[in-house]
Amino acid sequence: MAVTATYDYDWPSRSRAELYGDDQLVHVWWRGNPYFVSAQTFRFPKAMPFGALVNDVLKGFFAADPDFVPESLDSATWRIDHQDVTPDLGASLVDNGVGHKSLVEFSI
Numbered sequence: 069m070a071v072t073a074t075y076d077y078d079w080p081s082r083s084r085a086e087l088y089g090d091d092q093l094v095h096v097w098w099r100g101n102p103y104f105v106s107a108q109t110f111r112f113p114k115a116m117p118f119g120a121l122v123n124d125v126l127k128g129f130f131a132a133d134p135d136f137v138p139e140s141l142d143s144a145t146w147r148i149d150h151q152d153v154t155p156d157l158g159a160s161l162v163d164n165g166v167g168h169k170s171l172v173e174f175s176i
Contacts, residue, residue: 083169085168085169088111088168090113090114090115091111091112091113091114092111092112092114092161092166092167092168092169092170093109093110093111093168093169094109094110094111094112094121094161094166094169094170094172095107095108095109095169095170095171095172096108096109096110096121096126096171096172096173096174097171097172097173097174098130098173098174098175098176099147099173099174099175100175101133103132103133103135104130104133107171107173108129110125112125112161113161114160114161114162115160115161115162116160116161117157117158117159117160117161118155118156118157118158118159118160118161118164118166119157119158121161121172122141122157126141126174127141140176141174141176143176144174144175144176145174145175145176146172146173146174147171147172147173147174148164148165148166148170148171148172148173149165149167149170149171150171150173151165153165
């Protein structure tokens with residue numbers, strides 16, 4: 069839901085991209101999971117390979133769900149900013165189309 073200020077609002081966002089340098093905020097959502105019902109936000113280097121996101125971060129983070137099988141991410145379907153994608157695990161987040169505050173969704 070959008071919020072409309074009733075006065076002149078002239079303050080820059082405290083989460084704008086230029087404050088993060090070589091990093092960016094990325095929202096990650098396990099679509100359809102009842103344990104993680106909303107996206108989680110992480111700060112990642114722009115140059116981080118997509119494979120490192122999957123193997124070094126997500127497999128450990130989502131292990132908090134007792135039904136999670138880490139190998140299931142190997143055959144997950146992915147979306148970036150609501151577009152179906154087949155990520156290149158060796159390419160960087162930016163090269164895969166992940167920008168500052170992008171939503172990376174997966175389902176297994």
